[in-house]
Amino acid sequence: xxxxxxxxxxxxxxxxxxxxxxxxxxxxxxxxxxxxxxxxxxxxxxxxxxxxxxxxxxxxxxxxxxxxxxxxxxxxxxxxxxxxxxxxxxxxxxxxxxxxxxxxxxxxxxxxxxxxxxxxxxxxxxxxxxxxxxxxxxxxxxxxxxxxxxxxxxxxxxxxxxxxxxxxxxxxxxxxxxxxxxxxxxxxxxxxxxxxxxxxxxxxxxxxxxxxxxxxxxxxxxxxxxxxxxxxxxxxxxxxxxxxxxxxxxxxxxxxxxxxxxxxxxxxxxxxxxxxxxxxxxx
Amino acid sequence: xxxxxxxxxxxxxxxxxxxxxxxxxxxxxxxxxxxxxxxxxxxxxxxxxxxxxxxxxxxxxxxxxxxxxxxxxxxxxxxxxxxxxxxxxxxxxxxxxxxxxxxxxxxxxxxxxxxxxxxxxxxxxxxxxxxxxxxxxxxxxxxxxxxxxxxxxxxxxxxxxxxxxxxxxxxxxxxxxxxxxxxxxxxxxxxxxxxxxxxxxxxxxxxxxxxxxxxxxxxxxxxxxxxxxxxxxxxxxxxxxxxxxxxxxxxxxxxxxxxxxxxxxxxxxxxxxxxxxxxxxxxxxxxxxxxxxxxxxxxxxxxxxxxxxxxxxxxxxxxxxxxxxxxxxxxxxxxxxxxxxxxxxxxxxxxxxxxxxxxxxxxxxxxxxxxxxxxxxxxxxxxxxxxxxxxxxxxxxxxxxxxxxxxxxxxxxxxxxxxxxxxxxxxxxxxxxxxxxxxxxxxxxxxxxxxxxxxxxxxxxxxxxxxxxxxxxxxxxxxxxxxxxxxxxxxxxxxxxxxxxxxxxxxxxxxxxxxxxxxxxxxxxxxxxxxxxxxxxxxxxxxxxxxxxxxxxxxxxxxxxxxxxx
Numbered sequence: 036x037x038x039x040x041x042x043x044x045x046x047x048x049x050x051x052x053x054x055x056x057x058x059x060x061x062x063x064x065x066x067x068x069x070x071x072x073x074x075x076x077x078x079x080x081x082x083x084x085x086x087x088x089x090x091x092x093x094x095x096x097x098x099x100x101x102x103x104x105x106x107x108x109x110x111x112x113x114x115x116x117x118x119x120x121x122x123x124x125x126x127x128x129x130x131x132x133x134x135x136x137x138x139x140x141x142x143x144x145x146x147x148x149x150x151x152x153x154x155x156x157x158x159x160x161x162x163x164x165x166x167x168x169x170x171x172x173x174x175x176x177x178x179x180x181x182x183x184x185x186x187x188x189x190x191x192x193x194x195x196x197x198x199x200x201x202x203x204x205x206x207x208x209x210x211x212x213x214x215x216x217x218x219x220x221x222x223x224x225x226x227x228x229x230x231x232x233x234x235x236x237x238x239x240x241x242x243x244x245x246x247x248x249x250x251x252x253x254x255x256x257x258x259x260x261x262x263x264x265x266x267x268x269x270x271x272x273x274x275x276x277x278x279x280x281x282x283x284x285x286x287x288x289x290x291x292x293x294x295x296x297x298x299x300x301x302x303x304x305x306x307x308x309x310x311x312x313x314x315x316x317x318x
Numbered sequence: 319x320x321x322x323x324x325x326x327x328x329x330x331x332x333x334x335x336x337x338x339x340x341x342x343x344x345x346x347x348x349x350x351x352x353x354x355x356x357x358x359x360x361x362x363x364x365x366x367x368x369x370x371x372x373x374x375x376x377x378x379x380x381x382x383x384x385x386x387x388x389x390x391x392x393x394x395x396x397x398x399x400x401x402x403x404x405x406x407x408x409x410x411x412x413x414x415x416x417x418x419x420x421x422x423x424x425x426x427x428x429x430x431x432x433x434x435x436x437x438x439x440x441x442x443x444x445x446x447x448x449x450x451x452x453x454x455x456x457x458x459x460x461x462x463x464x465x466x467x468x469x470x471x472x473x474x475x476x477x478x479x480x481x482x483x484x485x486x487x488x489x490x491x492x493x494x495x496x497x498x499x500x501x502x503x504x505x506x507x508x509x510x511x512x513x514x515x516x517x518x519x520x521x522x523x524x525x526x527x528x529x530x531x532x533x534x535x536x537x538x539x540x541x542x543x544x545x546x547x548x549x550x551x552x553x554x555x556x557x558x559x560x561x562x563x564x565x566x567x568x569x570x571x572x573x574x575x576x577x578x579x580x581x582x583x584x585x586x587x588x589x590x591x592x593x594x595x596x597x598x599x600x601x602x603x604x605x606x607x608x609x610x611x612x613x614x615x616x617x618x619x620x621x622x623x624x625x626x627x628x629x630x631x632x633x634x635x636x637x638x639x640x641x642x643x644x645x646x647x648x649x650x651x652x653x654x655x656x657x658x659x660x661x662x663x664x665x666x667x668x669x670x671x672x673x674x675x676x677x678x679x680x681x682x683x684x685x686x687x688x689x690x691x692x693x694x695x696x697x698x699x700x701x702x703x704x705x706x707x708x709x710x711x712x713x714x715x716x717x718x719x720x721x722x723x724x725x726x727x728x729x730x731x732x733x734x735x736x737x738x739x740x741x742x743x744x745x746x747x748x749x750x751x752x753x754x755x756x757x758x759x760x761x762x763x764x765x766x767x768x769x770x771x772x773x774x775x776x777x778x779x780x781x782x783x784x785x786x787x788x789x790x791x792x793x794x795x796x797x798x799x800x801x802x803x804x805x806x807x808x809x810x811x812x813x814x815x816x817x818x819x820x821x822x823x824x825x826x827x828x829x830x831x832x833x834x835x836x837x838x839x840x841x842x843x844x845x846x847x848x849x850x851x852x853x854x855x856x857x858x859x860x861x862x863x864x865x866x867x868x869x870x871x872x873x874x875x876x877x878x879x880x881x882x883x884x
Contacts, residue, residue: 046745049746073729073730074730074732075725075726075727075728075729075730075731075732076726078575078725078726080571083737088746090734090736091734091736091745091746094732095732096725096726096732096733096734097732097733097734097735097736097744098571098574098601098735099734099735099736099737099738099746100567100570100571100597100601100737101567101593101594101597101737104563104564104567104594106564107559107563107564107567107568107570107571108567108568108570108571108574109571110557110568110571111529111531111567111568111569111570111571111572111573111574111575111579112571112572112574112575112725114528114529114555114557114568114571114572114575114577115528115529115571115572115573115574115575115576115577115579116575116576116724116725116726118726119575119725119726136560136561136563136564137560137563137564139560140560140564292549292555293549293550294528294549294552294553294554294555295555300528300529300553300555300576300577301575301576301577301724303528303553305526305695306695307524307525307526307657307690307691307693307694307695308690308691310523310524310552310690311524311690313520313523313524313548313552314510314520314687314688317510317511317512317516318346318508318509318510318511318687
């Protein structure tokens with residue numbers, strides 16, 4: 036059967052009415068449909084947070100794991116079954132805060148995973164504390180004098196670490212988001228999309244209107260120009276660029292392993308007697 | 319009749335090279351042996367030593383007494399001379415240091431010089447092996463064969479080492495030839511020379527494990543090294559994770575998606591993993607975790623041994639969920655026991671632990687080749703028409719075990735796992751009745767899991783007055799203590815646990831009712847097995863023999879404690 040975007044939609048969500056998550060989910064469903072990926076061929080791994088509930092609301096395989104740990108099971112899944120399209124979807128706190136170490140090292144590892152970060156610059160599920168990407172000065176119930184730490188720049192960090200695909204989208208630009216998601220899913224290797232998204236409940240600074248005024252589409256002549264990508268990744272404030280800043284494949288984690296040649300490991304048969312010669316070296 | 323060898327020096331001086339070469343060739347010669355390592359947490363310097371005991375039958379533990387000492391530095395001699403037998407010998411390099419004038423047991427061999435003459439000072443260890451051989455009345459041919467095997471394709475290297483070997487042999491022969499009698503040897507010499515970590519790595523490979531994700535941590539790293547070496551030739555991926563949190567979560571992702579996965583660590587790394595343990599319990603994903611214990615708390619004594627994480631592992635992870643905790647009496651047992659861990663994990667869809675420790679992990683023994691026919695490989699994965707449609711990952715069943723399908727396995731079906739409480743589909747819920755249903759479903763697995771536990775192993779006098787109880791790596795030393803106590807006239811038996819949780823109780827209860835005295839023997843300060851037995855059975859083991867200095871027990875210590883207590 037052919038799956039249309041609506042066929043992936045599942046269940047009542049626990050999201051606030053008007054949340055950017057709805058648009059992101061819609062764009063992903065449309066991307067999966069456009070790429071002709073059937074539900075059983077896709078796995079979404081997520082952590083904890085409002086964004087991380089997405090495996091419950093899309094008809095695909097889902098691993099809704101621990102806070103900050105969405106990338107790790109995704110890597111394991113790629114080892115077991117490289118035929119699966121593996122997507123990691125979580126929020127900014129999950130991906131860049133609690134999961135910071137995995138973010139850093141999986142960019143280096145470069146598994147064939149598309150990583151979609153719902154970046155609303157605030158913690159939603161715990162009700163409004165600062166996230167690693169919050170604007171300095173933003174006051175919250177915990178950051179009572181305003182955020183002091185400078186924000187983490189995920190795109191610059193990803194570029195410095197050697198990410199092959201680095202993009203920024205906005206949940207309010209659904210068509211662009213869908214196209215970029217398709218490109219990220221098809222990209223061989225780790226692909227990051229930092230998706231700017233308003234939080235209508237807790238982020239009173241970076242609102243839909245705030246973003247709408249600032250976003251623009253820069254002309255990107257050469258997606259392999261790392262310096263140009265780095266420059267775009269550092270633009271923030273009055274003008275916020277959207278697009279695929281960088282796209283240049285390098286050898287993937289999977290391609291470095293002999294065991295992952297041929298059919299997926301999960302399909303290779305096994306019998307202990309096949310390996311009995313392994314003890315001969317100890318004789 | 320036995321020969322006890324100690325080789326000591328600074329870290330980096332190559333004690334391991336000597337012991338591996340000597341140990342393996344002695345096993346090929348038909349000797350039964352055990353070889354243990356005592357090393358410091360440093361790369362160079364300090365004082366490290368290895369002991370090798372050759373005894374008739376099966377030596378189960380090392381002893382303090384030394385017949386032949388190879389002192390690669392002066393410190394080794396002074397550190398250990400009190401344990402050198404009156405008829406013992408010390409092999410040392412007279413160009414490096416001299417022995418005191420009243421020491422007449424010296425066998426001076428110019429290790430460095432002879433090595434340089436053979437082609438390089440790196441071969442000083444091979445010179446030492448040559449000297450050891452002549453002292454025991456052995457020829458060099460078996461070691462020569464082994465050198466050819468080791469340096470296959472690099473014949474020049476093998477030849478130079480053989481020159482060094484013979485030089486050491488000839489030099490020592492002037493002082494002492496065949497001054498030690500080896501115990502009677504078995505004819506075929508067809509035994510493995512293998513350490514605990516290698517046994518576990520091989521058992522994992524032979525159990526169909528296809529993914530190990532781990533972070534290096536002594537004393538578990540040997541498992542990682544072994545499997546990484548095998549990933550060149552077998553369908554197996556070994557990934558060094560960025561931390562232990564990633565290690566366990568990667569393994570869970572791989573297991574969920576369909577392959578047998580393993581992680582291994584020691585206490586500190588395991589502390590980082592425990593949230594993942596809880597995730598395995600909640601998501602009902604099979605996982606085998608090897609915890610190789612070392613003394614804690616915190617960094618503790620990184621290269622030493624302890625059995626202090628039994629309670630930690632049994633209770634690790636927040637919330638309640640079924641698990642199994644296994645250990646092994648011996649290298650022989652560990653091979654099949656780890657296979658059982660993989661089978662239990664797949665059958666019950668829950669985490670299964672294997673508790674190792676430094677004493678087991680780093681100890682080499684000569685053992686019978688393993689019987690791969692005895693290994694099982696059952697994945698308990700749903701077949702095309704073997705599940706109720708639509709597929710629900712957490713379908714409620716009488717046994718509590720839901721049919722397990724893999725993502726991508728069946729067209730039109732999806733597999734959803736969730737760390738939140740969930741319904742049969744895997745979807746997040748919060749209502750009380752579904753919560754009760756799921757808690758009960760998971761916990762129902764515990765009853766049948768308990769049936770799978772093997773009763774502890776019994777050894778000794780069939781009608782003991784005195785019972786020694788232990789678990790894990792203390793089996794060998796307890797066995798030697800039992801033999802010694804029986805020889806001294808005490809009817810002694812031992813009960814040794816491999817499977818620890820759920821605690822098998824039948825044999826323990828029967829025996830405790832019969833014996834007059836019982837002791838629980840553990841490498842920890844708190845008496846954790848005794849506490850576990852008391853909690854689970856209400857029975858108190860009166861005697862306690864504990865050791866928590868990071869060193870393994872000696873049979874002598876156990877016998878003395880029991881005798882002093884009479």
